[in-house]
Each structure stands twice: as structure tokens, then as C-alpha cells.
Amino acid sequence: MPKDTVREAIVSNVVRLLREEREKRGLSMNVVAQRSGLSHSIISLIERDLRNPTLDTLLRIAEAIDIDLGEVITRARKDLK
Numbered sequence: 001m002p003k004d005t006v007r008e009a010i011v012s013n014v015v016r017l018l019r020e021e022r023e024k025r026g027l028s029m030n031v032v033a034q035r036s037g038l039s040h041s042i043i044s045l046i047e048r049d050l051r052n053p054t055l056d057t058l059l060r061i062a063e064a065i066d067i068d069l070g071e072v073i074t075r076a077r078k079d080l081k
Contacts, residue, residue: 006080012049013076014058014069019047021072022065035064 022032029047033040038060045051046061053061062069 009080010073010076011052013079014072015046015049015053017072017075018058018061018065018067021067025065027065032061032064036060 022029029040029043032038033043036043038057042051042057043061046053046057059069062072
């Protein structure tokens with residue numbers, strides 16, 4: 001698999017895992033938006049894979065959910081195998 005494709009797959013998996021964790025914790029997109037300083041619409045676009053998030057954005061979302069982004073990335077990479 002080309003490196004660009006692998007990176008895109010990892011980012012998609014990270015976003016999916018963050019959404020799953022948000023839902024498991026019973027947090028709405030509005031709560032995550034408020035905690036992260038991002039808009040609800042940005043959170044929604046990212047979760048629907050319509051916007052490619054920056055590292056800063058992923059960190060803000062992870063912090064708002066109270067999860068370690070490094071662990072999420074590790075899980076996302078393992079899911080590719």
C-alpha cells in the first residue's frame with residue numbers, strides 16, 4: 001500500500017476511534033465542540049470524513065474526550081493489519 005494511502009487510512013481510523021470513544025462516553029458533538037474550542041460543524045464534518053483534520057484538531061478532540069491521542073493512533077495503526 002502506498003504511504004499516502006496508509007496515512008489516509010490511519011487518519012480515518014483515528015477519527016472513527018475518536019467518534020466511538022465519544023459515543024461510548026455519552027458525549028455529544030456539542031460538548032466536544034465546547035471543550036475543544038471547535039465548532040459543532042467542524043466536528044461533524046471530521047466525523048463524517050468530509051474534512052481532513054490537522055494534528056492540532058485531533059489533539060483538541062482527544063483532550064475534549066479525555067483520551068490519549070497516542071493510544072488512539074497506535075490502535076488505528078493496528079487496525080490496518
